Amino acid sequence: MSVEQIPVENLTEAQAAAELAVLAAEIAKNDVLYHGKDRPEISDADYDALKRRNDAIEKRFPQLVRADSPSLKVGAAPLATFAPITHSRPMLSLDNTFSDEDVRDFVNSVYRFLGVLPDGSIAFTAEPKIDGLSMSIRYEQGRLVNAATRGDGTTGENVTENIRTIREIPERLPDGVPDVVEVRGEVYMSKADFLALNEKMAAEGKQTYVNPRNTAAGSLRQLDAKVTASRNLKFFAYAWGEMSAMPADTQMGMVAKFKEWGFPVNPLMKRLTSVDDIIAHYTDIGLKRPDLDYEIDGVVYKVDRLDLQERLGFRSRSPRWATAHKFPAEQAFTKVERIDIQVGRTGALTPVARLTPITVGGVVVTNATLHNEDYIKGLGNSGERIREDGHDIRIGDTVIVQRAGDVIPQVLDVVMEKRPADAIPYDFPKTCPVCGSHAVRDINEKTGKIDAVRRCTGGFVCRAQAVEHLKHFVSRNAYDIEGLGSKQIDFFFEAEDPALSIRTAPEIFTLEKRQAASLTKLENIEGFGRVSVRKLFEAINARRTIALNRFIYALGIRHVGETTAKLLARAYGTYAAFEAGMTAAASFSGEAWAELNSIDGIGEVVARAIVEFYKEPRNLDVIGRLLEEVTPEAAEVPVASDSPVAGKTVVFTGSLEKMTRDEAKAMAERLGAKVSGSVSKKTDLVVAGPGAGSKLDKAREFGVEVIDEDQWLERIKP
Numbered sequence: 001m002s003v004e005q006i007p008v009e010n011l012t013e014a015q016a017a018a019e020l021a022v023l024a025a026e027i028a029k030n031d032v033l034y035h036g037k038d039r040p041e042i043s044d045a046d047y048d049a050l051k052r053r054n055d056a057i058e059k060r061f062p063q064l065v066r067a068d069s070p071s072l073k074v075g076a077a078p079l080a081t082f083a084p085i086t087h088s089r090p091m092l093s094l095d096n097t098f099s100d101e102d103v104r105d106f107v108n109s110v111y112r113f114l115g116v117l118p119d120g121s122i123a124f125t126a127e128p129k130i131d132g133l134s135m136s137i138r139y140e141q142g143r144l145v146n147a148a149t150r151g152d153g154t155t156g157e158n159v160t161e162n163i164r165t166i167r168e169i170p171e172r173l174p175d176g177v178p179d180v181v182e183v184r185g186e187v188y189m190s191k192a193d194f195l196a197l198n199e200k201m202a203a204e205g206k207q208t209y210v211n212p213r214n215t216a217a218g219s220l221r222q223l224d225a226k227v228t229a230s231r232n233l234k235f236f237a238y239a240w241g242e243m244s245a246m247p248a249d250t251q252m253g254m255v256a257k258f259k260e261w262g263f264p265v266n267p268l269m270k271r272l273t274s275v276d277d278i279i280a281h282y283t284d285i286g287l288k289r290p291d292l293d294y295e296i297d298g299v300v301y302k303v304d305r306l307d308l309q310e311r312l313g314f315r316s317r318s319p320r321w322a323t324a325h326k327f328p329a330e331q332a333f334t335k336v337e338r339i340d341i342q343v344g345r346t347g348a349l350t351p352v353a354r355l356t357p358i359t360v361g362g363v364v365v366t367n368a369t370l371h372n373e374d375y376i377k378g379l380g381n382s383g384e385r386i387r388e389d390g391h392d393i394r395i396g397d398t399v400i401v402q403r404a405g406d407v408i409p410q411v412l413d414v415v416m417e418k419r420p421a422d423a424i425p426y427d428f429p430k431t432c433p434v435c436g437s438h439a440v441r442d443i444n445e446k447t448g449k450i451d452a453v454r455r456c457t458g459g460f461v462c463r464a465q466a467v468e469h470l471k472h473f474v475s476r477n478a479y480d481i482e483g484l485g486s487k488q489i490d491f492f493f494e495a496e497d498p499a500l501s502i503r504t505a506p507e508i509f510t511l512e513k514r515q516a517a518s519l520t521k522l523e524n525i526e527g528f529g530r531v532s533v534r535k536l537f538e539a540i541n542a543r544r545t546i547a548l549n550r551f552i553y554a555l556g557i558r559h560v561g562e563t564t565a566k567l568l569a570r571a572y573g574t575y576a577a578f579e580a581g582m583t584a585a586a587s588f589s590g591e592a593w594a595e596l597n598s599i600d601g602i603g604e605v606v607a608r609a610i611v612e613f614y615k616e617p618r619n620l621d622v623i624g625r626l627l628e629e630v631t632p633e634a635a636e637v638p639v640a641s642d643s644p645v646a647g648k649t650v651v652f653t654g655s656l657e658k659m660t661r662d663e664a665k666a667m668a669e670r671l672g673a674k675v676s677g678s679v680s681k682k683t684d685l686v687v688a689g690p691g692a693g694s695k696l697d698k699a700r701e702f703g704v705e706v707i708d709e710d711q712w713l714e715r716i717k718p
């Protein structure tokens, strides 16, 4: 890189993480060139320098050791990537619950959705949540044919050969199993094996590992399956993907079958009906936790009957029939050395405590979020005092740090007895530390209260916001351009030469053309090289067409995350229709505004943010230039396109008798229909039950077809 190398001791954690990502990719690339293709692009000395830099950064930030870190790779095995495997059924994640109250809500929501009185008639299973990595293992005619990691839930990595080395996973299933069986579960490393491995590493003077889960992941992602074999990984089966026939009709029954077929299953799984029993089992597993030889981070509850699971179905990312009850987070004491401000994509000023490094639940923590200005002062969201007597957090204070799973650690409380006399109260900046613009706290239009977050008003002028926008644009769930990570974005953003500079997204796509016409060649800049430049342009060009939901997500509209972007893509179908709708809603009234608000899952705050975004001429200019370079694809027509209601807009009104409104809605969506909350000219069908009122009148007015519940069920019959 032509960017000056920052001495390791001066790196911020964010810079370190970004650099480790680049180093992992760079070293892996050179490994392949050297070992796999026998045509190294860099000298051995330069290669060693990369490795040393990687090790030095990891030594200072052990919590940042990546699953694909070069330091976790043994020997000089050729390191390539694993081939992708598209899951036959998506591998979803679980919703989290944290309190007894949440568990009660979960159980009640199941009854409510199914329209059953909460009479204790529905059974749930409860089993430990294993802290490993999930795996889908496919058998055809009883033989293991492939195994894939979860990946992004849709596509994972083909790790078949590595999985075959796990003794606990059968290569063949007994006679009589269904033709296609996909067993899913968790691959993990036992605590004992983890400790033994670390002892060995330390004895050999090598870097030790952070925790069993990362080590298990690293052990599995080895191109040389012998390394995986040496790690003694283990497995618990608890779920399934495609099955050509179902061998049981309950969760318990399925797991019993897995056991019969030779898979390890967790012995602490129980079938329970009352919330009290469920919570008692959670407490019991929590008490056993320290003595278990594997890491667990909670208890998973699932509706036992599979027919009920089917009826409950899924939300966008998780099933309605299951939840993970997490154990409380782990805590530790340490000192606040400094407070820094990070400026995010939306201009939010987030205070970050730089801490004396401390291990919390087996992971070294050096930074923790302080949320916002009020939080440092000891005030909660409604101005109430927090932390007992509302004391503030000062530089020099001893604090309690909490870490829960993958969430950013936070500073919970101050140990007042330990406050030194010279502890310095924190004066929150009123201007943006990056661009110097005023940083203000807006009034929330809905609540009339002052926003807890102070934001930089610099907008496009603020380099931090502009850079973060770009980083968001190329991030994994947005454009996901290989070779264009955080570090490269910093480089291109800072570049003054017009043949190199990237300040807004469209310039990513004009870079190749500008390069061709210029004498400042990227390939002559240290850290790029001819091959990597060619690959970068290939990666950029591969993204000239992109799924509509990714395109919308990449725009970085406030409040529009991946889920919302998907909802919008599905509702509008094409980018042109989406933009036309947003511009037409500029007055926050009228049909276009109503249409946006009728999308289930999009509330008013989000709707406003989107419309506001489209009122800003700068945004329209950037999008206009972007559309000269890229084409968002029309959104996929939802599944089940052969159903008679696919693609139709349906409104349910009045009361339903055979199922709850939620269930009816979920079912319609499964069949590819769009369910709307209000009737308009665009509505195709209204399902009206007894007591239907104004929506029914409207349907008649617009001449929309109206049917009752029985006719609806008849129509969608398989």
Ligand code: IVH
Residues within 6 Å of the ligand: 092, 093, 094, 095, 127, 128, 129, 130, 131, 132, 133, 134, 150, 186, 238, 239, 300, 319, 322, 324
């Ligand atoms: S059930 C459709 N059961 O937790 C849901 N998941 O947060 C299928 N996990 O990706 C998952 N132990 O890796 C289930 N007993 C258990 C689990 C478990 C660990 C993991 C799994 C999943 C993640 C969801």
